Amino acid sequence: MIAILDYGMGNLRSVQKGFERIGHEAVVTRDPAAIDRASHVVLPGVGAFGDCMANVTRFGLVDPIHRAIQAGKPFLGICVGFQLLFTESEEFGSHKGLGLLPGKVKAIPLPKDVAASYKIPHMGWNTIHIEKPAPPLQNIDPESYVYFVHSYYVEPAAQELVSTRTDYGVSFASSVWKDNIFATQFHPEKSQAVGLQVLKNFGEWQ
Amino acid sequence: MLTKRIIPCLDVKDGRVVKGVSFVNLRDAGDPVHVAQVYDGEGADELCFLDITASHEKRDTILDVVVRTAEQVFMPLTVGGGIRTLEDIRRLLEAGADKVSINTAAVQEPAFVKAAATRFGSQCIVVAIDAKCVSSCDGDVQEWEVFTHGGRNATGLDAVCWAQRMMDFGAGEILLTSMDQDGTKDGYDLPLTAAISDAVTIPVIASGGAGTLPHLYEAFTLGKADAVLAASIFHFQTYSIGQAKSFLSEQGIPMRPGTIPVSMV
Numbered sequence: 001m002i003a004i005l006d007y008g009m010g011n012l013r014s015v016q017k018g019f020e021r022i023g024h025e026a027v028v029t030r031d032p033a034a035i036d037r038a039s040h041v042v043l044p045g046v047g048a049f050g051d052c053m054a055n056v057t058r059f060g061l062v063d064p065i066h067r068a069i070q071a072g073k074p075f076l077g078i079c080v081g082f083q084l085l086f087t088e089s090e091e092f093g094s095h096k097g098l099g100l101l102p103g104k105v106k107a108i109p110l111p112k113d114v115a116a117s118y119k120i121p122h123m124g125w126n127t128i129h130i131e132k133p134a135p136p137l138q139n140i141d142p143e144s145y146v147y148f149v150h151s152y153y154v155e156p157a158a159q160e161l162v163s164t165r166t167d168y169g170v171s172f173a174s175s176v177w178k179d180n181i182f183a184t185q186f187h188p189e190k191s192q193a194v195g196l197q198v199l200k201n202f203g204e205w206q
Numbered sequence: 207m208l209t210k211r212i213i214p215c216l217d218v219k220d221g222r223v224v225k226g227v228s229f230v231n232l233r234d235a236g237d238p239v240h241v242a243q244v245y246d247g248e249g250a251d252e253l254c255f256l257d258i259t260a261s262h263e264k265r266d267t268i269l270d271v272v273v274r275t276a277e278q279v280f281m282p283l284t285v286g287g288g289i290r291t292l293e294d295i296r297r298l299l300e301a302g303a304d305k306v307s308i309n310t311a312a313v314q315e316p317a318f319v320k321a322a323a324t325r326f327g328s329q330c331i332v333v334a335i336d337a338k339c340v341s342s343c344d345g346d347v348q349e350w351e352v353f354t355h356g357g358r359n360a361t362g363l364d365a366v367c368w369a370q371r372m373m374d375f376g377a378g379e380i381l382l383t384s385m386d387q388d389g390t391k392d393g394y395d396l397p398l399t400a401a402i403s404d405a406v407t408i409p410v411i412a413s414g415g416a417g418t419l420p421h422l423y424e425a426f427t428l429g430k431a432d433a434v435l436a437a438s439i440f441h442f443q444t445y446s447i448g449q450a451k452s453f454l455s456e457q458g459i460p461m462r463p464g465t466i467p468v469s470m471v
Contacts, residue, residue, distance in 0.1 A: 011299065011302070011304060012300075013273075013276055013300065013301070013302045014276055014280075014302055014304070017276050017277050017280075017302065018280055020277075021277070021280070021468070021471075022471055046326075046327050046329055046330065047326060047327035047329075048327060110407070118208070119407060119408055119409045119410075119432055120407055120408070121328065121329055121378055121379075121408070121409070122208065123329070123378070123379065123409050123432075124208050124209060124210075124211050124251065124409075124432070124433070125208070125209045125211070125251055125462040126207065126208045126209070127207065145209065145462045145463075147281065147282060148208075149282075149329045149378075150329070151328075151329075167207070168208060189280060190280060190281055190282050190304065191280070191281075192246070192280050192281050192468055193466045193468050193470060193471050195280060196280060196468060196471040197471050200471060
């Protein structure tokens with residue numbers, strides 16, 4: 001059973017429907033006992049980093065998240081749920097994250113000149129370049145298109161965490177992998193067949 | 207590389223597709239979910255539902271449509287039409303929408319956009335702007351005014367200033383419809399689209415007037431749009447989304463190539 005953490009932010013139904021579509025049972029929950037019983041844990045998230053972190057704390061999810069990761073359960077962070085795993089973010093001031101992975105969340109830099117103009121948020125379909133093929137990326141073509149929507153990106157303190165990179169103003173970590181943690185800046189639940197394959201792989205990850 | 211997006215838009219009334227979608231081989235072309243699945247298979251980059259349900263009692267029909275769509279289609283879904291309160295937004299997002307498009311309510315109460323962006327994040331707040339040319343449109347300096355209620359009500363707001371203000375209030379994207387071009391199939395209003403796109407740093411979706419594939423191309427090049435919204439050219443199968451993408455790709459516009467259907471995973 002996959003537990004999708006409900007902290008009042010995020011497109012929980014989309015993530016759940018994605019898992020259900022490819023035959024993995026998933027529940028949306030904030031009950032610590034249910035999270036402890038789950039085989040896999042997902043931390044989704046949309047919105048501002050500070051608000052998301054405040055809600056994760058308010059709903060008592062910090063300890064269950066730590067327990068799941070220490071127990072070695074496959075853990076998936078998505079978008080802000082990916083960013084929350086790191087040390088801190090500079091979005092609207094400075095905010096501490098869960099500190100499970102070393103690194104900082106920074107703003108995508110504004111275009112330097114008009115000729116190389118690009119819009120922020122980074123919104124739409126962009127390619128991932130696979131650097132370190134994490135188990136959830138099995139059967140994913142190396143230059144696949146996935147769906148992004150974000151104005152901040154993660155700069156991991158250790159390069160070996162980077163699983164895929166994507167270019168948009170900067171070359172940033174579009175996913176990271178460490179032991180049982182896999183996390184994506186993109187939205188697998190919105191990335192059509194490629195995204196469902198990632199969810200399927202994650203659900204089968206032991 | 208970030209690709210330009212093609213977004214088919216469906217008008218939905220009382221839970222049914224209106225404005226004649228004619229798909230051959232589609233069991234129920236009136237069901238928004240079936241049409242959404244077709245566009246999913248063709249490689250649409252996002253979907254948009256515009257809810258034009260008039261009666262208050264039937265307003266919830268769109269929620270059911272969104273729930274059923276989210277079970278079948280795994281790409282971003284924007285829902286617009288009649289959104290006036292934070293509760294309206296919450297219910298749509300909870301049903302499975304990824305973004306909501308706010309039009310009249312933004313004009314009536316601009317602070318609503320700020321409240322919505324603060325609560326739900328800018329990434330899901332699209333501000334829809336219906337604009338009409340109000341200067342001599344052949345002249346050197348062009349001006350456009352914001353209209354509401356399908357172009358009937360003038361607001362006195364300058365469209366370029368309004369787009370900037372909505373960005374400052376937290377809008378994550380602008381859905382820009384030219385009331386002059388809408389329904390003409392003569393092409394998008396390129397000066398308007400370029401003026402707004404130059405004035406804001408958030409993505410702009412061009413809407414209104416698409417009739418041919420070169421129109422889409424011009425919206426991205428001369429209009430500087432990040433995405434194009436189109437209805438009838440896809441609904442009547444004048445062109446498939448796949449054809450549009452091949453054409454644009456050949457012209458050098460970055461496009462996401464055709465994708466395998468979700469059913470193959």
